Amino acid sequence: MTSPVVTVPDRSATAPAGASRTAPRLRGPRRRHTPGRPRRSVLLTVLTGLVLLYSLVPLAWLVISATKSQEGLARSFGLWFDGDFALWDNIAETFTYDDGVFTRWLLNTLLYVVVGAGGATFLAVLGGYALAKFDFPGRRAVFAVVIGAVAVPGTALAVPTFLMFSNMGLTNTPWAVIIPSLISPFGLYLMWVFASEAIPAELMEAARIDGAGEARTFFQVALPLLAPGIVTVLLFTMVATWNNYFLPLIMIKDPDWYPLTLGLNSWNAQAQTAGGEPVFHLVVTGSLITILPLIAAFLLLQKYWQSGLAAGSVKE
Amino acid sequence: MPKHSRRLLRGTVLICALALGATACGGSDDGGSSGKAVSEADVQAALKKGGTITVWAWEPTLKQVAADFEKEYPGVEVDLVNAGTNEKQYTALQNAISAKKGVPDVAQVEYYAMGQFALTEQLTDLKGFGAEKLSAQYSPGPWNGVKAGGDGVYGLPMDSGPMALFYNKKVFDKYKIEVPTTWDEYVDAARALHKADPKAYITNDTGDAGFTTSMLWQAGSRPYKVDGTKVSIDFSDQGAKTYTDTWQKLLDEKLLAPVTSWSDEWYKGLGDGSIATLATGAWMPANLASGVKEAAGDWRVAPLPQWTAGGKAGAENGGSALTLPELGGNKELAYAFVEYANAGKGVQTRVEGGAFPATTAQLTSQEFQDTKFPYFGGQQANKIFAESAANVADDWSYLPYQVYANSIFNDTVGKAYVSGTGLADGLKAWQDASVTYGSEQGFTVEK
Numbered sequence: 144m145t146s147p148v149v150t151v152p153d154r155s156a157t158a159p160a161g162a163s164r165t166a167p168r169l170r171g172p173r174r175r176h177t178p179g180r181p182r183r184s185v186l187l188t189v190l191t192g193l194v195l196l197y198s199l200v201p202l203a204w205l206v207i208s209a210t211k212s213q214e215g216l217a218r219s220f221g222l223w224f225d226g227d228f229a230l231w232d233n234i235a236e237t238f239t240y241d242d243g244v245f246t247r248w249l250l251n252t253l254l255y256v257v258v259g260a261g262g263a264t265f266l267a268v269l270g271g272y273a274l275a276k277f278d279f280p281g282r283r284a285v286f287a288v289v290i291g292a293v294a295v296p297g298t299a300l301a302v303p304t305f306l307m308f309s310n311m312g313l314t315n316t317p318w319a320v321i322i323p324s325l326i327s328p329f330g331l332y333l334m335w336v337f338a339s340e341a342i343p344a345e346l347m348e349a350a351r352i353d354g355a356g357e358a359r360t361f362f363q364v365a366l367p368l369l370a371p372g373i374v375t376v377l378l379f380t381m382v383a384t385w386n387n388y389f390l391p392l393i394m395i396k397d398p399d400w401y402p403l404t405l406g407l408n409s410w411n412a413q414a415q416t417a418g419g420e421p422v423f424h425l426v427v428t429g430s431l432i433t434i435l436p437l438i439a440a441f442l443l444l445q446k447y448w449q450s451g452l453a454a455g456s457v458k459e
Numbered sequence: 460m461p462k463h464s465r466r467l468l469r470g471t472v473l474i475c476a477l478a479l480g481a482t483a484c485g486g487s488d489d490g491g492s493s494g495k496a497v498s499e500a501d502v503q504a505a506l507k508k509g510g511t512i513t514v515w516a517w518e519p520t521l522k523q524v525a526a527d528f529e530k531e532y533p534g535v536e537v538d539l540v541n542a543g544t545n546e547k548q549y550t551a552l553q554n555a556i557s558a559k560k561g562v563p564d565v566a567q568v569e570y571y572a573m574g575q576f577a578l579t580e581q582l583t584d585l586k587g588f589g590a591e592k593l594s595a596q597y598s599p600g601p602w603n604g605v606k607a608g609g610d611g612v613y614g615l616p617m618d619s620g621p622m623a624l625f626y627n628k629k630v631f632d633k634y635k636i637e638v639p640t641t642w643d644e645y646v647d648a649a650r651a652l653h654k655a656d657p658k659a660y661i662t663n664d665t666g667d668a669g670f671t672t673s674m675l676w677q678a679g680s681r682p683y684k685v686d687g688t689k690v691s692i693d694f695s696d697q698g699a700k701t702y703t704d705t706w707q708k709l710l711d712e713k714l715l716a717p718v719t720s721w722s723d724e725w726y727k728g729l730g731d732g733s734i735a736t737l738a739t740g741a742w743m744p745a746n747l748a749s750g751v752k753e754a755a756g757d758w759r760v761a762p763l764p765q766w767t768a769g770g771k772a773g774a775e776n777g778g779s780a781l782t783l784p785e786l787g788g789n790k791e792l793a794y795a796f797v798e799y800a801n802a803g804k805g806v807q808t809r810v811e812g813g814a815f816p817a818t819t820a821q822l823t824s825q826e827f828q829d830t831k832f833p834y835f836g837g838q839q840a841n842k843i844f845a846e847s848a849a850n851v852a853d854d855w856s857y858l859p860y861q862v863y864a865n866s867i868f869n870d871t872v873g874k875a876y877v878s879g880t881g882l883a884d885g886l887k888a889w890q891d892a893s894v895t896y897g898s899e900q901g902f903t904v905e906k
Contacts, residue, residue, distance in 0.1 A: 214730075314561050412543070
């Protein structure tokens with residue numbers, strides 16, 4: 144933070160190609176630090192390395208452990224392979240164990256993510272756009288409520304939500320997970336900020352003058368400009384819904400409607416049940432399969448995600 | 460994350476327990492069907508008519524029982540739901556009861572938790588169905604469990620956990636250690652084993668309320684006395700002293716593996732010989748056979764060590780019953796299922812599936828006693844379990860809020876496992892905390 148050189152990666156990309164390469168040579172052997180070539184800090188490198196290890200070691204453990212059988216897990220060192228390679232058997236067993244209930248959980252999670260996170264993103268985009276681009280009475284009040292809502296953790300609301308849903312007879316149905324997931328105050332806030340930066344008022348005015356209706360202005364002019372923001376919010380809500388544990392835990396009792404998180408937990412709990420069958424190898428393999436779609440989503444949407452985060456950070 | 464959510468869960472249990480106390484004091488009892496007589500003919504008529512019942516249970520062998528039941532009574536559908544194991548299911552049940560929606564028709568409840576639900580009349584008294592006539596069918600411990608210290612019969616015993624000593628014979632043979640028959644010998648064996656192999660421990664214990672109360676039970680301590688809403692808690696009797704004196708030695712000399720039961724590390728320890736014995740309920744063989752395959756043939760079963768040489772005291776560890784929540788529906792059908800599963804044909808099915816029964820007919824049958832366990836090298840382990848079941852003193856009772864009390868065990872007694880606090884002091888702290896909580900809940904608590 145106290146580094147004298149402020150690095151802005153974007154600017155280096157726009158600098159003349161030759162400049163950064165020739166400049167150091169002209170000024171003698173001592174290296175100068177330009178924005179394109181920030182000074183290396185040993186401390187920072189070490190710290191980043193530690194963080195990298197911290198985040199990769201559990202992942203490595205998961206991948207390695209998924210190749211072990213139940214007995215292999217007990218007899219071998221956690222961060223190295225066991226003699227027999229059981230990954231394919233484990234994957235096959237994960238999908239067939241208990242009449243293939245894992246597939247059902249996977250589909251449930253997909254349903255919750257597509258409808259819940261997709262719906263949450265859609266609502267956040269609509270709301271954020273409206274709040275950013277239209278002036279109407281009560282806007283400040285809405286702002287206060289949204290900011291307040293960001294501060295309340297979802298888990299604190301879980302029990303009241305349960306009682307409410309229970310009175311409506313919605314517990315133990317997919318709706319009990321989907322409806323609360325539709326609300327994403329943080330997503331709304333993000334879309335609001337993003338929309339006010341990304342859509343020039345002049346552009347909207349031009350669209351209106353050309354005779355476009357409000358719907359058309361939104362879908363054909365605003366929406367493409369909002370794409371990076373939408374992807375960011377989508378990723379946020381997707382991760383939140385995919386990993387959602389506490390809400391389904393109290394809402395859903397029927398294993399047929401479990402998402403993966405609850406399902407894996409119930410497999411894990413078998414080891415703690417008198418008469419139950421411990422299936423640690425399936426829990427581990429199932430967890431690995433569970434995180435793969437999220438990793439894929441991040442890699443595929445990375446481009447949008449980054450440009451979304453940087454939006455508004457540089458004044459043009 | 461799991462740890463965090465567990466804490467959250469515990470918080471919810473607390474809130475719900477508080478809510479439960481409040482409604483109990485508020486007198487929410489709206490009559491219900493408790494005590495109403497239901498004849499055998501009514502039950503048969505309900506079976507003929509058919510319908511659906513929802514059963515909340517985590518006991519794995521019930522799956523087969525439910526399938527058989529549906530086959531026998533084609534009009535009936537059993538919706539078997541695993542709503543979580545032990546406390547998790549109680550939280551869910553308590554939530555459903557306070558919401559008055561989604562309460563299952565049948566719920567599995569362990570004996571230690573029975574009082575919590577029974578006292579507040581959240582469970583149907585099955586005397587109305589003539590269940591008290593079945594008392595002779597069950598061994599004393601479990602039957603005492605479903606009565607929950609009162610006059611009612613709040614469930615039919617499903618399984619039981621008469622205690623025995625499971626030991627790794629390979630380890631004992633290797634270091635030429637005798638299998639202990641008293642707890643004093645057990646301490647000696649612990650010392651000898653740990654000296655021979657510093658990585659090996661006689662057993663694991665990081666503080667487990669269920670285990671400690673079972674040990675007190677066997678030692679003759681009766682810390683809890685319950686008479687309606689009058690409760691007394693006292694961990695200072697001779698039995699408790701006998702237990703703490705002995706167990707303190709194991710703690711002081713660090714002879715207990717610092718491994719929590721049911722963790723993956725625990726399964727590992729049971730497999731590689733670093734946890735050499737387990738004093739636990741007779742339901743354990745199924746878990747050993749499926750979870751510790753690598754040690755098949757190494758383990759054997761011996762009678763539970765005694766507090767006095769030549770004694771025959773037993774105790775129960777774990778075990779559960781099927782109950783009918785008051786707010787559940789379809790009572791006749793629900794009772795028919797419970798009777799089928801726990802007193803009728805279902806019992807044999809469950810025994811074949813690896814469950815340990817609570818019925819004396821099964822426990823004393825030749826076939827049951829002669830069963831050879833390949834896992835225990837062909838040993839007829841049921842003989843030991845059955846004898847243990849018969850020797851359980853039936854005057855033990857749990858608190859009417861034992862689920863809560865057990866949840867604070869680690870905050871109080873748990874200290875004896877991690878710091879210099881004595882076990883007896885830990886129990887005293889547990890007693891005080893339990894007394895305070897009970898008084899807050901409107902119980903008349905004496906120390």
